[in-house]
Amino acid sequence: MTPAAPTAAAYSAPLVIRGVAFDLVHLDPFTFEVASNKVPRPLLVNVRFTSHCYTEAFDPARHPADEPAIMDGVRRRAFAPDRYTLSHRLPALIRGLADPRAKVHETGARRNWMYSAVVEIPAEGTRYGVFFELRRTPEERRKLSDLELVVESAYPADPARPEPNILGPVGFALLAGSTFLGKRVTTRR
Secondary structure (H helix, E strand, C coil): CCCCCCCCCCCCCCEEECCEEECCHHHCCEEEEECCCCCCCCEEEEEEECHHHCEEECCCCCCCCCCCCEEECCEEEEECHHHHHHHCCHHHHHHHHHCCCCEEEEECCCCCEEEEEEECCCCCCEEEEEEEEEEECCHHHCCCCCEEEEEEEEEECCCCCCCCCEEEEEEHHHHHHHHHCCCCCCCCC
């Protein structure tokens, strides 16, 4: 009997890869507050993470055929040890966006944002890109939070891959306030 493919649905359940359990409790959803001069009160941001924070696209040339599959809808992904190790830093990095000096960059797709940090894994001075979408919480859930931030992916820079198409910076506090008010923030190249 083939074991069921792991999924990212249960955040707190460990992910078992080849008999080794990898705890995901650090990626449980949480909230944090951010002050914006666009809104007269702190905004409550609900944060969630996708499996792309600890997985990578499945590549038959790099991953054995019996590699445990982690499904993202219908797309197969594979456990990525470097991404998993770095994912432990994500909650603190995201909470750091509450700092009034925190800047994020719009992506070329103009639908999401990137926050960049410098890390020592896999090598000292590696840029760690955290890609997220920020939107106003729907009215029916507004008592729980003002904004929803979904970390769509996070991975270290790889010289073998093209750099992401990143546009200009904007302060996260400005982005949060504008998003809450339903105003689009755009940046320049």
